[in-house]
Amino acid sequence: xxxxxxxxxxxxxxxxxxxxxxxxxxxxxxxxxxxxxxxxxxxxxxxxxxxxxxxxxxxxxxxxxxxxxxxxxxxxxxxxxxxxxxxxxxxxxxxxxxxxxxxxxxxxxxxxxxxxxxxxxxxxxxxxxxxxxxxxxxxxxxxxxxxxxxxxxxxxxxxxxxxxxxxxxxxxxxxxxxxxxxxxxxxxxxxxxxxxxxxxxxxxxxxxxxxxxxxxxxxxxxxxxxxxxxxxxxxxxxxxxxxxxxxxxxxxxxxxxxxxxxxxxxxxxxxxxxxxxxxxxxxxxxxxxxxxxxxxxxxxxxxxxxxxxxxxxxx
Amino acid sequence: xxxxxxxxxxxxxxxxxxxxxxxxxxxxxxxxxxxxxxxxxxxxxxxxxxxxxxxxxxxxxxxxxxxxxxxxxxxxxxxxxxxxxxxxxxxxxxxxxxxxxxxxxxxxxxxxxxxxxxxxxxxxxxxxxxxxxxxxxxxxxxxxxxxxxxxxxxxxxxxxxxxxxxxxxxxxxxxxxxxxxxxxxxxxxxxxxxxxxxxxxxxxxxxxxxxxxxxxxxxxxxxxxxxxxxxxxxxxxxxxxxxxxxxxxxxxxxxxxxxxxxxxxxxxxxxxxxxxxxxxxxxxxxxxxxxxxxxxxxxxxxxxxxxxxxxxxxxxxxxxxxxxxxxxxxxxxxxxxxxxxx
Numbered sequence: 286x287x288x289x290x291x292x293x294x295x296x297x298x299x300x301x302x303x304x305x306x307x308x309x310x311x312x313x314x315x316x317x318x319x320x321x322x323x324x325x326x327x328x329x330x331x332x333x334x335x336x337x338x339x340x341x342x343x344x345x346x347x348x349x350x351x352x353x354x355x356x357x358x359x360x361x362x363x364x365x366x367x368x369x370x371x372x373x374x375x376x377x378x379x380x381x382x383x384x385x386x387x388x389x390x391x392x393x394x395x396x397x398x399x400x401x402x403x404x405x406x407x408x409x410x411x412x413x414x415x416x417x418x419x420x421x422x423x424x425x426x427x428x429x430x431x432x433x434x435x436x437x438x439x440x441x442x443x444x445x446x447x448x449x450x451x452x453x454x455x456x457x458x459x460x461x462x463x464x465x466x467x468x469x470x471x472x473x474x475x476x477x478x479x480x481x482x483x484x485x486x487x488x489x490x491x492x493x494x495x496x497x498x499x500x501x502x503x504x505x506x507x508x509x510x511x512x513x514x515x516x517x518x519x520x521x522x523x524x525x526x527x528x529x530x531x532x533x534x535x536x537x538x539x540x541x542x543x544x545x546x547x548x549x550x551x552x553x554x555x556x557x558x559x560x561x562x563x564x565x566x567x568x569x570x571x572x573x574x575x576x577x578x579x580x581x582x583x584x585x586x587x588x589x590x591x592x593x594x595x596x597x598x599x600x
Numbered sequence: 601x602x603x604x605x606x607x608x609x610x611x612x613x614x615x616x617x618x619x620x621x622x623x624x625x626x627x628x629x630x631x632x633x634x635x636x637x638x639x640x641x642x643x644x645x646x647x648x649x650x651x652x653x654x655x656x657x658x659x660x661x662x663x664x665x666x667x668x669x670x671x672x673x674x675x676x677x678x679x680x681x682x683x684x685x686x687x688x689x690x691x692x693x694x695x696x697x698x699x700x701x702x703x704x705x706x707x708x709x710x711x712x713x714x715x716x717x718x719x720x721x722x723x724x725x726x727x728x729x730x731x732x733x734x735x736x737x738x739x740x741x742x743x744x745x746x747x748x749x750x751x752x753x754x755x756x757x758x759x760x761x762x763x764x765x766x767x768x769x770x771x772x773x774x775x776x777x778x779x780x781x782x783x784x785x786x787x788x789x790x791x792x793x794x795x796x797x798x799x800x801x802x803x804x805x806x807x808x809x810x811x812x813x814x815x816x817x818x819x820x821x822x823x824x825x826x827x828x829x830x831x832x833x834x835x836x837x838x839x840x841x842x843x844x845x846x847x848x849x850x851x852x853x854x855x856x857x858x859x860x861x862x863x864x865x866x867x868x869x870x871x872x873x874x875x876x877x878x879x880x881x882x883x884x885x886x887x888x889x890x891x892x893x894x895x896x897x898x899x900x901x902x903x904x905x906x907x908x909x910x911x912x913x914x915x916x917x918x919x920x921x922x923x924x925x926x927x928x929x930x931x932x933x934x935x936x937x938x939x940x941x942x
Contacts, residue, residue, distance in 0.1 A: 493708040499664055500703075501723040501775065502696030504689075515713050590713050591759045 289595050293583075297576045302352065304572040305565065309348050312564055319364040319559045338364060340561075351565065360569070361562035366555060372566035376548065380570075382456070383535035383547035389463060390471030391525070391532050398475040399521065402482025403509055406490060417479065424476025433469040433542040440465060454545040470539045474528050481524055485517035492516070518589050526582035530574040534567075610677075611782055611815045612638040612661070617674035619653070619660050619839075628887045630656040632839040633674065640782070641813040645826035645847075647862065648836035651884055654819045657836075658785045661817075662701055663691040679782050697727040700776035704788040706768035710760035716771055717756030720744070724778045743774040747804060766797035770804065777808065783815045790825060802828050823866050827851060832920060835859050838885040838895035840911075845921035855915075855923040857900045894926065902927055 318340075320331050335341040339350065354361065360372035367375060405417040424432075441452040450465050451458055489495070490513050498512045535549020548567065555563035586593045619631035631653040638644050646654045659665050661676055661683060676683040679698055686694060695701075703709045711719060720740035725731060731739075741752045747770040749755055760768060769789060776784055786805070790798040806829055809816055818830055826833055826847065833850045835843040835858065843856040854860050861880035882899035891897060897907040907926050915928040 493703060493705060494711040496664065496703065497709045497772070497775075498711070499692075500662060500695055500701040502692050502694070502726050502779075503722070504692050504726075507722075507726075512711050512714075516711070592712055592761050 286595075292596075293580050297573070297580070300576060301569060301572060305352060305355065305569055306348060308565060308568045309344070309351070312559075312561060313344055315559075317559050319561060321559075351562075355569070360566040363560055363563050365558045365560045366551065366563055372562050375551065375563065376566060376570055379546065379548040379551055380534070382545065383540070383549055384533045386463060386466050386470060386539075386545065386547065387529070387533035387535065389467040390536075391474060391529050392471075393467065394471040394475035394478055395525070398478030399482050399514075401475075401479040402521075403486055403514060405479065405483040406486035406513075407505070407509060409487060414483075417483075421476040421480045424472050425480070429469060429473060429536060429538045430542060432472050433465075433539050436465050436469055437542065452543075454543045466539050466543045466545060469542075470532060470536045474525075474532065477524060477528075478521055481521050482517060485520045486513055489513040489517040515589060519586060522582055522585050522589065526578040527575050530571065530578045534571045534574060609640065610637050611640045611642070611679060612817075613675075613677040614657075614661075615675045615677075617657065617660065617676060618672045619656050619665065620670060620672050622668040622670065623888075626888050629890065630669070630839055630887065631660070632890075634834075634836070634839075634841045635674075636834055636841065636844060638783070638815050638817065640815060641809075642832065643809060643816040643818060643830045645818045645820060645830035645833040646836055647820060647823060647826055647833060649821055649884060651887065652836040653839040654836050655787055658701070658787055658817060658819055661783075661785065662695055662699060664695075664701070693727065696723060696776075696781070697779045698781055699783045699785060700779070700781040701785040701787060702769070702772045702776045702789050705792045706765055706772050706789075707792065709772055710763075710768055712760055715757050715759055716744075716763070720756075720771070720775055720778060723775050727779050739778065740774075743778050744771070746777070746808065747771070747774045749774075765793055766800060769793060769797075769801055773801075773804065773808070777812070777814075780812065781814060783817065785817045785819070787819045788821070789818075791820070791822070798825075805829060823851075823862060835862070838887065838890060840895060840924065842896065842925070843923040845917070845923075846919065849917070849919070849921040853917075853921070855917055855921070855928055856896075856925045857902055857927070858896045859923075861899075894924070904930075 318331070320326055320334050326334075332341070339347060342350075351361065358373070360376075362369050362371050363375060401417055405414045408414050437452060440447055440450045442448065449461070451462050454466065455462050486509075490509075492513075495508060495512055498508045503512075535545075535547040535552065537549040537553045539545070540547045540550040541553075548570075551563070552567040552571070554560075555567060583595060587595055614637075615635050616633045617631055617635070618629070618633050621628040621630055634653075634657060636644070646657065648654045656665070656669065659669075660671050661678065663683065663686065665671065671684055674684075678694075681694070681698070683691075683694070710716070714722075717737060717740055720743065721733065721736045724736045724739055725733075728736075737756070741756060744752045744755060749767065749770055755763075760771075763771065772789075789805070790801050793801060802825060805816070809829075816829075818825070820826060830847055832846045833844070834841045835850065835856065837858050843850065843854070843859045845853075850859060851863070854863055858880070861878075864878040865880060867877060880899055881901075885891065885895045885898075891908065893906070893908045893910050894900070894912055897903045900907065904926055910926075912924045912926045912929055914922045914924050915932055916922050917928070
C-alpha cells in the first residue's frame with residue numbers, strides 16, 4: 286500500500302506539471318492582457334507593469350519560473366482581481382465557503398440519489414420508476430442556471446407565502462441561506478447518481494447471487510441493501526469521485542446566481558480578467574483535487590469489492 | 601416427538617401443478633399439470649432437456665418464480681404446509697428453513713463482495729434470530745467441515761474468488777444445509793463442474809443425504825447422475841411428466857419412447873467402439889404453440905394417429921411406475937382382450 290501510494294504521488298506530480306504547462310500555453314494564446322479595462326492605460330504603463338510582474342519575458346522562462354515557485358508552494362500574486370494578494374491566500378479564503386456548499390450539495394445528492402435509484406430498480410416498470418425517470422431526466426437535461434432561477438423565483442420571489450429563503454447569499458443568515466444553493470448545486474449529481482444506481486442495481490439484481498440470497502430466505506431489505514447495492518456501487522463511486530472535486534470547488538453558475546463569494550466564481554472571473562496567476566492557481570488546485578479524489582476512488586474500489594487489486598501481486 | 605413426521609409419509613406432494621409465463625408473444629405453459637409425491641428421505645431425479653420445465657417446476661416450490669411466471673393451478677404441499685397460499689413474508693421464512701436450493705453455477709451464485717463466513721452466518725441468522733454471532737460462526741464452521749473443506753478458520757474469512765468451482769459448490773451445499781431443511785432442491789448442481797469434481801460432489805451429497813435423511817429433488821439432464829444418486833425418477837418433456845418410476849424401472853424397463861430416446865443418446869461404458877450414439881430426431885416443442893396431442897408425437901418414431909390428437913392418460917405399470925403413452929394404453933387394451941378371450 287505504501288509503495289502504491291508513493292507511485293500514485295509521483296504520477297500526480299507529473300500530471301500536475303503537465304496540467305500547469307498546458308494551462309499556461311492556452312492562457313497565453315488568448316488575446317488580451319490583465320491591464321486592459323474600460324480605460325486603456327498608456328503603452329508606457331503597460332510596459333512598466335509587464336516588467337514588474339515578469340510578463341515581458343519569453344513564455345518558456347515565465348513558465349520555468351512559475352513551476353520553480355510552485356514547487357515551493359508559491360503561486361504568485363493576483364494581478365487584477367485582488368491586486369498583489371498571494372493566490373494561495375485567495376484560494377484559502379474562497380475555498381472553505383465553496384467546499385461547505387459543495388459538501389451539503391453532494392451529501393444530499395448521495396443520500397437521496399442512491400435510495401431513489403434502488404427504489405426505481407426494485408419497482409422497475411411500475412409508476413414509481415416512471416415518475417423517478419421523468420424527474421431524473423429533467424434534472425440531467427436542465428441547465429443549472431434554470432434550476433437556480435426557478436428555485437429563486439419560487440422560494441424567494443414575489444409570492445409572500447413561499448418566500449422563505451433569502452435571494453442573495455448572506456452567511457450571517459445561517460442555515461436558511463444555504464438551502465437553495467445547496468439544492469441547486471446538488472440537483473444534477475442527485476439525478477445522475479439515481480440513474481446510475483438504478484441501472485447498476487438492475488444489473489446486480491439479475492445476478493445469480495441474488496437468487497441464492499432469495500433461496501436462503503432473506504427478506505427484500507437485506508437483499509437490496511446488502512447484496513445488490515454493494516455490488517452496484519462501483520459505477521456510482523467512479524462518477525462521484527471527480528464530481529465531488531468539481532462541486533467542492535464551486536459551481537460557477539450557482540455561485541453567480543446566488544452571489545456567493547466562492548472559488549467557482551473566482552475561477553471564471555479570473556479567466557475573463559486575464560488574471561494569469563489566479564487562473565493558474567485555481568486550475569492547478571482543481572486538478573490536484575481531482576487527482577486526489579481519483580486516488581480515493583481507487584482505494585474505495587478495493588474496500589467495496591475485495592476482488593479488485595490495486596497493483597499486480599496485491600493481496 | 602415428531603417421529604411419525606420425520607420418517608414416514610409424504611414430504612412433498614405436488615398435484616396438477618400448472619405454471620405459465622405470460623409473455624408479450626402469448627402464454628407459455630412451462631409446466632402443464634404435473635403431479636408427484638416425494639417421501640421423507642427420498643431422492644428423486646427430474647430429467648428432461650432444456651426448456652422442459654424442470655427448473656420452473658422447482659422454482660415454484662421455492663416461490664422463486666420471477667415475473668412474468670405464475671403458478672396458475674394445482675397445489676404444492678410440503679411437510680404438511682400449503683406452499684402456494686403462503687404470503688410473501690411467510691414464503692421468505694419457509695425458504696432456506698424447510699426447503700433449500702442449490703444452483704447450477706457455483707461460480708456466480710456466491711456474492712463476490714462478502715466472505716464465505718459472512719454468507720453462511722447470514723443464512724443461519726435469517727431463520728434463527730436468537731442465535732449469537734459466535735454460535736452461528738461455530739455452526740457455519742461445522743457445516744464447512746461436513747462438506748469437506750479444510751483449513752476452516754482461514755476459509756471462513758476468504759472471499760468466493762479465492763475458492764475453486766468445486767469448493768464453491770461445497771460452500772453452496774453447506775449454506776443450503778445450515779438450517780437443516782427437510783428438502784433440498786438441487787438444480788443441476790454438477791453441470792458446471794468438470795467430471796472428477798462432479799463425482800466428488802455427488803458422493804458428498806449422497807453421504808450427507810444418508811446422514812441427515814433429508815429429501816432431495818435432483819434436477820438434471822444427465823442420466824448418469826440420476827443412476828448414481830436417485831431412488832426414483834420423473835422424466836419431463838414439454839412441461840409434462842411423461843414417465844415416472846424407480847431408477848430400475850426407468851433404466852431397465854423404460855416404457856415411453858422419449859425415455860428410450862434419452863437412454864440411447866447416452867454414451868455407455870459397455871458399448872462397442874463402432875456403436876454410435878442415437879440422437880432424438882427433430883427439435884423441442886415450441887412452447888408458445890404446443891400440439892394438441894402428445895407433445896413428443898412429432899418426434900416419435902412410433903407415432904400413431906391418436907397421438908397427434910389427444911394427450912395420452914397415465915398407464916400404471918406396477919409399483920410407482922407410470923407412463924403417458926398411447927402405445928401403453930393400446931397394450932393394456934390388447935392384454936385385457938386376450939384375458940377375456942381366454
